[in-house]
Amino acid sequence: MDPMEVFKIEVTGQEEYGAKKYRELIMDILQDLGLIRSIGRLYVYIDILKPFFAVYGLLRSGIPPLTAKDVGDVMRVSGGYQIKINDEEHMADLLRALWEHYGRERVEQPARDMLIIASDTSPSEIVVADLEAEFLQDLTDALVRVAPEGFRNRRNEMTKDSFLFVAAEESLTPEILSEIKKKIREMENA
Amino acid sequence: MLEPVMFTGGLYKHDLVVELVEDLGGYILQKNVTQSEIILLILVPSEDKAALEDLSKELRGELVRAPLAGTEVAVVTPTLAIHHLPHTACDIAEYLRRHGSKTNMMGLARGVGREIAQINEYETALINEHDAAVFIFGNFQECIKKKEGLYRNITVPVVVTGGPQIEASELPYAFEYVPAIGRVAHRARKATEIGTLDRIVESIGRALDKTRTTIAKDPLTTSPPRVMDAVREQVPDVMFSYSPLPIALNLNGVRVKLPFEAYKDAVSSVSFDEGVKLGEIATIRPSRMKDYILVRILPASETGFVF
Incomplete structure (x- = not known):
């Protein structure tokens, strides 16, 4: 079942065959990068x-920024x-944020998982x-991986709740973009 | 008739296998030591294979037929980017290796895309130094048909792989087309996927058999394993080559992994018991692969004798 x-x-x-395989491929890549839960709807047109x-x-609701108490x-x-x-995964980020906010001399680390701030x-x-921001970066990476490799002319329009990624071999013209947008609107309404 | 086999077993007492093969008049093509295990690629006279089987049973080793032993196959992808590697290309290359072939992986510089895919003269010549090539393509039949230009000028048999079913008549320049292995983002582990890898190996086997039949019509002056043995004995420096396989075997010659300028004369003057020198029965020229020496044995029609 699709998530x-x-x-x-x-x-x-x-x-x-290509359509079927690209479906599997997109699933594999999104799953590998742990992005699949954040995407609500996906329309692919080749x-x-x-x-x-x-x-x-279309993206699922936004992810709040991670704070020190998380x-x-x-x-x-x-x-x-x-x-x-x-959660030690974000230790380096936390230290960097604290140093920036309080200055290095006021942040002490007496043990591996302990920080004291004066x-x-x-x-x-x-x-x-x-x-x-990390998610959007990963998403762009995933889209570049999914697109066929020779398609080096890319356009990525990202908003808060949606993204449109287009890749082509030749230059992307406004006509192609409007054709794609029209087609995707049709797929959405179908 | 020499039979290609692969011996897998413990390192302990493996020299008994090596000695037996030499006594039987066979050849050790490749020796791979991995900690306490050893993998030997062997050519053994088919009538004496039973003796080797007995010995490997005694040593608790495994002896299997390696139909691709003594050949070099190029596995070609449009580039070496994440789109083609590691899954499909590495699975195919590894599977070919397990059947005894020496496999080289190649990514083309500009092989991507449908309209813009290209191959250059150097890449074509390098692939032509192999015995066969596998071209790995993707999931769209339009692209697979269009990309025929990449292998049109290749003289060795080319097995093309891709996703969809395509009639052989639509790919006239390919030796065979193996479907159901297009671009995938996971390793081959299902029975159907392994089955496809088996089909690629069978197809490569048929391609090599075709080349063998062509060679048999005008046999080579001597066999490549014999040249390999003689070079190994008379140019001992080859054993100091850092390459895992210092002398790679082809169906019509060998590639000696030593610098061309410094060693071409030494290789050329390797002599055989029959009184001929290698330079007289083979062409010795620089390989397209690094700075290696490519030895191509001349057929009987050019030298006038076979030994």
Whole structure:
């Protein structure tokens, strides 16, 4: 079963096999990069004679940025705050954010999973990583991997809740783009 | 008739196998040591194969037929980017290796796309130094048909692989077309996928048999394994080559992995018991692969004798 609500793929000409395989391929790549849960609907349109490759997707609700309190438990101790790290994956990002905010001399790490900050302001709300930006970066990487390799003229339009990725061998003209957009609107309404 | 076989077993006492093969008049083509295991690619006279089977049973080793042993196959992808590697290309290359072939993987510089795919003279010549080639294409039949231009000028048999079913008549320049292995993003592990790999091996086997039949019509002056043995004995420096296979065998010659300028004379003056020198019965020229020496044995029609 598809984890996505809608996943349509259309290829012009006698290319049913290609369409079927590209479906598997897109699934494999999105799964490999852990992106599949964040995409709600996906429409793929391939014209192999022109040739171009287009993907339009709707994203599931935005991911809030990761703050210090998501990464560990923040506690008030004498002389400042203590963070007990639960998720070590973001340790480097957390340290960088704290150094930037408080300065290196006020951040101490007595143990691997323990940080002590000599300050009266709580670090709870400090942004450790912008997961949405990371997600969009990963998504672009996935789309470049999915597109056939020779299609080096690319266009990527990303908004907060959707993306349109077009790749072609020849230069992308406004006519091709409007044709793709029209086709994808048809697929959406079908 | 020499039979190609692969011996897999423990390192301990493997020299008994080597000695037996030499006593029987066979050849050790390749020796791969992986910690305490060893893989030997062997050519053994078919009438004496039973003796080798007995010995390998005694040593608790495994002896299987390796139909592609002593040949070199090029596995060609449109580029070496993530779109083609690692899954399909590496699976095919590894599977061919398991059947005894020496496999070289090649990515073309500008092989991508449908309209823009190209191959240059150097790449064509390099592929032509092999005994057969596998071209790995994708999932769209239009592209597979269009990309015929990449292998049109290749003189060795080319097996084309791709996703969809295509009639052989639509790919006239390919030796054979093997469907059901287009671009995939996972390793081949299902029975159907392994079956497709088997079909590629069978197809390569048929391509090599065709070349063997052509060679048999005008036999080579001597056999490539014999040249390999003589070069190994008389140009000992070849054993210091860092390459895992210092002398690679082809159906019509060998590739000696030593610098051409420094060693061409040494290779050319390798002599045989019959009193001829290698330079008299073979052409010795620079290989397109690095700075190696390519030895191509002349047929009997040119030298006038066979030994």
